[in-house]
Amino acid sequence: MMKKQLLAISIGVALGTSPLSGMAATGDASAERIMQELEALKQRVENLQGELEKERARNDQIEQTQSEQAEKVAKAEEKAEAAKPDINVGGAVRFNYTVADNDSAGKDRGGDLAFDTFRLNFDGEINDVILSAEWRWYEYMSVIHHAWVGYEFTDDLMARAGIFQVPFGVLPYNSHNFYFSSLYYVGLEDNYDFGVGTTYTPGDWRFDLALMKNDERGGSSLESYSANIVGYDYDDADAIDAVDGARDSQTVNTLAARAEYDYKVGDKLTLKPGASLKYGQLDGANSGGDGDYYAAAAHLVADYERWNLQLQYTDWEYDLDDPNAQFMNYGYYAGLFTGPLSAKAITANLAYTLPVEWGPVSSLTFYNDYSLIYDKNNDFEDTYMNVTGMAVSAGGLYTYFDIINGRNQPFVGGSMTGDGESNTVFNINVGYYF
Template sequence: MMKKQLLAISIGVALGTSPLAGIAATGDASAEKIMQELEALKQRVETLQGELEKERARNDQIEQKQAEQAEKVAKAEEKAEASKPDINVGGAVRFNYTVADNDSAGKDRGGDLAFDTFRLNFDGEINDVILSAEWRWYEYMSVIHHAWVGYEFTDDLMARAGIFQVPFGVLPYNSHNFYFSSLYYVGLEDNYDFGVGTTYTPGDWRFDLALFKNDERKWGDGYASGALESYSANVMGYGETSADPYAEGYDASMTNTLAARAEYTYEVSDGFTLKPGVSVKYGQLDSSMPGAYYGSEKGDGDYYAAAAHLVADYDRWNVQLQYTDWEYDLDNADAESLRYGYYNAAYTGPLSANALTANVAYTMPVEWGPVSSLSFYNDYSLIFDKNNDFEDTYMNVTGMAVSAGGVYAYFDIINGKNQPFVAGGGNALTDDTGANTIFNINVGYYF
C-alpha cells in the first residue's frame, strides 16, 4: 500500500515538473484537459499524503502503547522479584563434654558427653522488612531465642519490634567463653525481652533506646507451666528466705522496662580502638502477670540497673571491662532474694548488688588443615556488696576457642563460688556453697 502511495506521489511530482506544464499556456483544449487531470491527480496525492500521516500517527500510538505495556511488565516483574522472600536458613547442633571436681562418679567414668542444643535460624528481608528469628531445642525444653522484624529508615537509623536483645552493657557478649559471665545469671548479659527499640549510629556514636513490655517466657500455660522455660534469666518472683528457689515465694515479673545505651568508638591509632559506653534500664515489677509460678500476688515494685563499660581492641587483643550496679525495690519489706527462671530450673539471686567483669582475649590466625583461628581468653566476673550480707559470687574462666570451617569449639576451665551451673554451686547466688572447678568442652557445628 505504501509503495503505491509513493509511486503516485512520484508521478505527480514528475508530471508537475514536465514540459506539459508549458502546454497549458497555449490554450489548447487537450492541454486544458491534461491540466485538469493533473490537478485531480495532485489532490489525490495530497489525500494519500494525509492518509499516510494518519497511518504514521497510528503506528506511533501503537508503538507507544507497546512500550508502555513493556514497561508495566518490567515493573511488575521487578516488584514480583522484590517481593520474593530472601531468607537464609541456618542453624547449629552442639554437644558438651564435662568433668567436675566434686563429681567422683563422673570422674570415674572419665566425664560425661551429652547433647546440648539444636537450633534453627531464619534471617533475611521481605520487601525491605528485616526478619531475624531463632528457635532452640534442648533435651529438657524448647524455647524461642529471638524473633523480631525491623526496618532501616536510613543508613544510620533502624527500628525493630519483637523479642530481641536488651541493649545493656558490653555487646553482643560481656564474655568470650561458653558459660558467659556471672551477669548472665542475673539477667544482665545476653538477655532477650519482648518490645520495640531503635538503634541510631551517627558517625562514631551508637545510641540504643528500647521499651520492653515483658520478658519472652511462655505465658498463660497454667500454674508453673512454662515459667521456667526460657533462654534468658527472667525474674519470676522473690522469697522471704534466701536459700531454696523452689520454696514458698511470691510472684514478681518485670514489665514496662525502658533501656538506654550509648557508646562511642574512638580510633586511637591504626589497629587500636576504644569503645567507652554507659547503659541504664528502669522498669516495674508486677505480680499479676499470666503464667505465674508461685501463685501469690505480693510482688509489686520497681527496679533499675546501670553500667559503665569499655571495650578495647589492639591488634589481635580484645579487652572488656564493666562495672554494674542494680537494685530491686519490692513493696514487701521482708523480701530477701529474687527468684529467677531459666533453662527449665529456678535460681536465687540478690535484690541488690554491684559487679565487676574483666575479660581479655587474644586471637591467632592459623592454617592447620581446617583450623583457621585460635582464641585464648580469661574471663573474670565478681558480684559483691549484695543485700542481706550474702556471700560474694565469682567466676573465672580460662579457655580456648577453636574455629575450623563450620565447627566452633570451646575448651574451658571454670572455677566459681556461689555460681549456678558450676558443679557444686547449686542454684543460688545468695548462699555460701563454696568453690568448685569444672572442665568443659562444647563443640558445635554451624550451618
C-alpha cells in the same frame, strides 16, 4: 524511505497511463489537457502522502502502546519480586563434653558427652519490614530465643518490636566463652524480653532506648533461655515456694537506655566507652512481691589489632515491698536459681584472635574472662568465675575449649547466695552452624 518509494511509484504510474506520453509521440495534445493531467497527478500524490501519514501515526501509536505495556509488565514484575519473602533460614546443632571436679561419678566415666542444642534461625525482610527469629530445642525444654520485627526509617534510625536483646552493658556479649560471664545468671548479659525499642546511630554514636513490657515468658516459667525473675524468698530452704506462687514476682515496664561512642584513636586502636541504665517495676500477683528495681553499668570495649578487651562495672538493686525478702529467684534452663537483692560486679575479659590456614581451620581465639560479684545484701559471699579457653573456627564448625573455675557460681557447683568451695569444670562445646 517508504514515503519516497510510494511517491516514485505513483508518479511512474501516472506518467505511464496519462496522455502526456502520447503527446511526446504525436505532439498534438493541448496544453489544457496537460495541465489537467498534472493537477490530477498532484492530487493522487497528496492522497498517497495523506495515507502515508496516517499509517505512520498508526505505527507510532502501536509502538507507544507496546512500550507502555512493557513498562507495566516490568513494574508488575518488580512489585512481585519485592513482595517475595527474602528470608534466610539457618541454625545450629551443638554438643557438650564435660568433666567436673565435684562430680566423682562423671570423672570415673571419663566425663560425659551430651546433646546441647538444636536451633533454627529466620532472618530477612518482606516489603522492607525486617524479621529475625530463633527457636531452640534442648533435651529438657524447647524455648523461644528471640522473635522481632523492625523497620529502618533512615540509615541511622531503626525501630523493633517483639522479643529482643535488652540493650545493657557490653553488646552483644560481655564475654568470649561458652559459659558467658556471671552477669548472665542474674539477667544482666544476653537477656531477652518482650517490648519495643529503637537504635539511633548518628556518626560515631550509638543510642539505644527500649521499653520492655515483661520477660519473654511472662515471669511464670522456668523454661527460658534468659535468666528471668520468677519470685523471691527468705532462705534457701524455701526457694521452691516461688514455683508454687507463694512469693512470686516478675519484672514489668522496664525502661532501658544505653549510649556508646566509637572513638578511633588511630589505624590500630578503637575505644568504645559507654553507659547503660535499667529501671522497672516488680509485680507480685499473689504476694507482696511488688516494688521496683534498677541496674546501672559503665563499660568499655577496646580493639587493638587482633586484641579485644572488655571491661564493665555494674550495680543493681531489687527493692521489694516485703521487708523480709532476702534474695531473688531466677528461672532459666528449666531450673530455679537464686541471686542477691543487691550487689556490684566487675567483669574483665581479654581475647586474641589468630588467623590460620590449617585445612578448614581459619582462626583461633584465645581468651580469659573474669567475673566478680561482690557487696551482696545479707552478707552473702562473693561469686567469682574465671574462664580460660580457646575458640576454633573451621568452616561451619565453631568449637569452645573452656576451663572454668568458680565459687558460688551456678553451673560450676555453686549458688550465688551460698558459701561453697571453688570448683573447676572442663568443657568442650562443638557446634555446627548453617
